[in-house]
Amino acid sequence: MVSVAFSPFPITRLTIRQFARGKSLLVAAGIVFFPVLFAILGLLAPDGLTVRQLRQLLSSVIFLGAFTGTLLPVATLLLASGAFGDELDDRTLSYLTLKPISRLRIVIEKLLGVLIVGILLAWTGILATVGVAAWGRYDAVEDLVWPMLLSTAAGVIGFGSFFLLLSLYIPRALLTGLFYTFVWESALARFLPGIRTISIRHYAQSIFAELADDRRIVLAQQAELRTSVITVVAICVLSIALGTWRLRRMNLE
Amino acid sequence: MREDVVTPNGDEERVDPIRSTMPGMRGGREPTIVLDHVSRWYGDIVAVSEVSFGVGPGVTGLLGPNGAGKSTTLKLMAGLLAASSGTVTVGGQPARGRPNAYRNLGLVAEHEVIYPFLTGREFVRLNATLQKLPRPRQAVERVIELVEMETAADRKVGGYSKGMRQRIKVAAALVHDPDVILMDEPLNGTDPVQRAHLIGLIRQLGSAGKTVLVSSHILTEVERFAENILVIVNGKLAAAGDYRAIRDRIDAHDHAVRIRASDPRRLAAALMTEPMVRAVRLDTQGRIVAETDDVRAFYRAVPVTAQRERVRLLEVQAADESLTSVFSYLVER
Numbered sequence: 269m270v271s272v273a274f275s276p277f278p279i280t281r282l283t284i285r286q287f288a289r290g291k292s293l294l295v296a297a298g299i300v301f302f303p304v305l306f307a308i309l310g311l312l313a314p315d316g317l318t319v320r321q322l323r324q325l326l327s328s329v330i331f332l333g334a335f336t337g338t339l340l341p342v343a344t345l346l347l348a349s350g351a352f353g354d355e356l357d358d359r360t361l362s363y364l365t366l367k368p369i370s371r372l373r374i375v376i377e378k379l380l381g382v383l384i385v386g387i388l389l390a391w392t393g394i395l396a397t398v399g400v401a402a403w404g405r406y407d408a409v410e411d412l413v414w415p416m417l418l419s420t421a422a423g424v425i426g427f428g429s430f431f432l433l434l435s436l437y438i439p440r441a442l443l444t445g446l447f448y449t450f451v452w453e454s455a456l457a458r459f460l461p462g463i464r465t466i467s468i469r470h471y472a473q474s475i476f477a478e479l480a481d482d483r484r485i486v487l488a489q490q491a492e493l494r495t496s497v498i499t500v501v502a503i504c505v506l507s508i509a510l511g512t513w514r515l516r517r518m519n520l521e
Numbered sequence: 522m523r524e525d526v527v528t529p530n531g532d533e534e535r536v537d538p539i540r541s542t543m544p545g546m547r548g549g550r551e552p553t554i555v556l557d558h559v560s561r562w563y564g565d566i567v568a569v570s571e572v573s574f575g576v577g578p579g580v581t582g583l584l585g586p587n588g589a590g591k592s593t594t595l596k597l598m599a600g601l602l603a604a605s606s607g608t609v610t611v612g613g614q615p616a617r618g619r620p621n622a623y624r625n626l627g628l629v630a631e632h633e634v635i636y637p638f639l640t641g642r643e644f645v646r647l648n649a650t651l652q653k654l655p656r657p658r659q660a661v662e663r664v665i666e667l668v669e670m671e672t673a674a675d676r677k678v679g680g681y682s683k684g685m686r687q688r689i690k691v692a693a694a695l696v697h698d699p700d701v702i703l704m705d706e707p708l709n710g711t712d713p714v715q716r717a718h719l720i721g722l723i724r725q726l727g728s729a730g731k732t733v734l735v736s737s738h739i740l741t742e743v744e745r746f747a748e749n750i751l752v753i754v755n756g757k758l759a760a761a762g763d764y765r766a767i768r769d770r771i772d773a774h775d776h777a778v779r780i781r782a783s784d785p786r787r788l789a790a791a792l793m794t795e796p797m798v799r800a801v802r803l804d805t806q807g808r809i810v811a812e813t814d815d816v817r818a819f820y821r822a823v824p825v826t827a828q829r830e831r832v833r834l835l836e837v838q839a840a841d842e843s844l845t846s847v848f849s850y851l852v853e854r
Contacts, residue, residue, distance in 0.1 A: 278650045282636070289638045358634040362601055363693075367651040368624045516618065520601040 279364060279374060283351055283381025292350050293385070296343040300393030303330045303339065307401035319408045320484075326401055326409055327476075327485050331416055335394070336472050338454045340420065341427045344386050345445040348431035351378045353441050362520050371515040375508055379432055386424040391417055411481050419476035426468035426500045429507035436514045464489055468503065471496040552577045553701055553732040554598055554616075559607035561593055568593040570756040571607070576734050580727035582747030582764065583736040590756040591736040592631050595703045598734070599628045611701055624652065627694035631705035631736075633686055637679030641670055641689040644678055645696055652697040664692040669718060683710030691719065695726075702726060704735045708742060720746045740768060775799065776816040777840040780809040780823065783833035791830045795822050810840060 287293045310317055310325045317325060355361035364374055394416050402409045434448075435441035457467035464470050474491040491499070552575030561569040569590045585591050596602040597609050600617035609616040611626060635644055645665060649657035665674050668688040673681070678689065687707055694702060704723070708716050723746045726733050737743045743750055744764045752760040752767060760767050782788045789801045789809045797815040804810050813819040820837070827834045 278647055282647065285638055286636070359630075359632045360634055360636060362599075362628070362630060363635075363648070364651065365601070365620075366599060366623050366626070366628055367648070368621045368653065369651055370620060517603075519603055520596070 277377055277380065279377035280381045280384070283378055284385055286354060287347060287350070287381070287385050290350065290354070292346045293389075296346045296386075297389055297393075299339050299343040299346075300335075300390050301396060303335055303393065303397040304400050306330050306334065307397045310401050311403060319405070322402060322405065323409055323412065323482065324484070326398060327412055327480065327482070330397060330401070331394075331412075331419075331476065332473050332485075332487075335397075336419065336423050336476070337458065337469055338449065340390055340423045340472075341449040341453055341469065342446065343390065344382070344424050344427040345431045345442065345449060347386050347389075348382045348428045349435045349441040349445055351382050351432055351435065353435040356435075356439075356520075359521065365515070365520060370512075372508070372512045375432075375511040375515060379429055379504075379508065379511075382428045382432060383424060386428050387421050390420045390424055394420055415476045415479035418479060419472050422475050422496070422500045423468065423472035426472060426503050429504040430468060433507040433511045433514075436511050436518070461489060465491070468500070471499045475500075553612060554734070555608075555610045556594070556597070557608045557610075559594075559597060559604045559609055561590075561597060561602060561605050567756050569597065569604075569753075572753070572756070572758050573607075574751055574758055574761055576732060576751075578727075578730050578732050579749070580723055580733045580735060580747045582743035582750040583734055583753060584738070584740060584743050584750050584767075585736075585753040585759075586738050589738075589753045591738075591753055592705050593756075594753060595628070595705050595734070595736060599626065599703055601628075624697065625699050626701045627697065627699040627703070629687075629690050629694045629702075629704040629707050631709070633683065633710075635678045635681075635686055635690065637677065639678055640675050641665070641678055641681065641685070641692075642674040644689060645674075645692050648693040649696045654697055657696075660696050660698070664696045667695065667722065668692045684712055684715045687711055688715065688719070691722070700731050702731055702733045704733070706736055706738070708737065740764075740771060744768060772816055773814075775812055775814050776819070778811050778813065778816070778819060778823075778837065779804075779840045780811065780837050781835040782809065782827065783835065784830075785809050787830050788827055788832045791826045791832075792823070795819070795826065797822070 306325070306329065310322065352361065355364070365371070395413075398409060398413055398416070399406075431441065431445050434445055438444050452463070453467050453469045456463045457469060458464070470487070470489070471491055473487055474496040475493060477485050477487045477490050478493040478496070554576040556572050556574055559569060559572045560567065572590075572594065583591050583594065593602065597604055598611060598616055600609075600611075600615075600619070600622070603617055611622060614622060616622070636647075639647065642661065642665060645661045646657060649660050654660050665671055668691050670685065670688055670692060673685055674689075678686065681689065687710055691704070691707060694704075707723075708719055711719060723733060723735055727746070735743070735746065747764060749762065750760075750764045750767055751758060760770070780788065785803055785807055789803060789811075792798050792809070792811055793801050797813050797818045798811055799814055800812040802810050811819070816839075823837055824834065
């Protein structure tokens with residue numbers, strides 16, 4: 269296990285060790301590996317899948333439909349809401365705030381812990397899903413892998429920073445985050461065009477659609493790559509700024 | 522900056538608490554910590570009300586019953602809480618919103634939770650690293666030795682006893698050798714040997730010229746390490762000054778003591794004959810509740826009487842409601 273002391277990022281390492289001992293990591297792992305079940309079902313199709321069907325299963329059904337729309341935000345929520353939330357609940361946050369370090373650094377290091385664990389976990393889930401679905405036919409979907417990984421990373425950054433911020437403002441961030449994910453990101457943003465453009469999911473998916481070299485992968489109101497990247501970065505920066513502001517003014521009981 | 526307090530000589534008068542009875546103010550020394558008309562409330566509940574006092578170098582005890590506002594007061598000093606009104610300064614600077622001030626301040630919080638997945642040494646190292654100490658390894662070993670945790674330092678904190686957790690928290694609070702040390706009930710959960718060691722350490726820190734404020738709800742505990750005490754009751758400063766004078770005033774008030782014994786009726790009958798006992802009754806759980814006007818003489822008499830009557834004592838302690846009423850008495854004066 270990594271030592272938290274004498275390291276360049278002690279709070280990040282502390283956060284990762286907190287995840288390692290908690291149930292959140294196991295549940296999040298279960299969620300991101302859930303698409304492997306879809307992949308197995310695809311493998312078990314009676315006549316096998318054609319290349320076109322396989323690419324559609326992976327890109328539209330699994331990645332755009334289930335993964336980035338619902339599973340990724342929920343898994344990221346579990347990690348991000350606990351990074352500060354657990355320390356607020358057990359009152360250990362004062363061990364960090366009573367130190368001569370800026371609140372900005374605390375927020376950035378905490379977020380870094382969420383992103384490192386979240387991205388590695390999500391990437392492992394995606395690679396396992398692709399590996400199972402395209403068993404023996406990896407060449408047919410190879411070009412989709414990098415767009416999926418980059419889109420996933422963008423999703424973790426967007427959702428992770430937003431949910432981290434939420435946990436600093438709302439005591440029951442997990443419940444609020446679940447409500448947001450299922451109602452806003454999974455339902456309203458999927459069916460209402462106006463809301464779609466103000467959902468994190470939309471920009472993460474747009475990155476995938478823009479990077480994937482497949483004319484059949486198109487999103488409604490698809491955002492340009494540059495717009496999507498800027499939006500995700502803006503959400504992250506704004507969340508860090510508001511989180512720092514909140515941490516400076518927060519009363520720690 | 523003036524308010525009514527009971528002074529050590531018992532007079533009720535308009536005094537300036539910052540410049541009169543507190544350590545650091547006598548002999549022209551400036552206080553390190555100053556609370557000036559500080560209040561803190563949560564909705565309709567007032568935790569700290571219009572408190573003004575100063576704390577200078579040496580050990581000062583912050584005494585009061587549970588729920589009196591001691592922890593809130595310490596958190597205000599540490600900058601963890603914002604005052605609803607009034608100002609809190611440490612070293613002449615606002616206590617809140619200045620992270621760099623924590624280079625010179627250490628807090629031993631009352632809550633017990635420490636990251637259970639870290640070893641004691643890792644926890645202290647984490648504090649040393651976050652304090653950006655130039656030689657963290659040496660600092661860590663120094664404080665671990667100071668709290669006598671060498672043999673248990675590499676065990677996970679989650680497996681520590683309450684006393685061990687208290688000691689490792691003290692080590693973490695002292696690792697950067699701060700000049701201002703705030704300790705919230707640091708002796709809670711410690712055994713007699715650990716308690717004696719921590720008391721010695723607290724006295725040593727005070728003798729070294731550091732400003733040490735230690736909270737407790739037990740007067741006999743506070744008087745072992747602090748010459749000067751602040752008494753806080755219901756969020757208000759009830760008394761301030763030399764512990765002997767305050768102890769005498771507290772002792773003069775009637776106390777209730779609860780006793781569990783092998784034969785409570787026999788012991789209760791025997792205690793009735795003691796001159797300092799005003800009343801004796803048995804509560805619903807069969808415990809003796811004795812009221813006395815001389816608590817120290819009573820505590821001396823109880824074991825002697827029990828031995829004479831061949832009754833085994835199981836527990837002797839001040840009734841909580843008695844403790845609260847004794848402290849409240851200082852406010853009412």
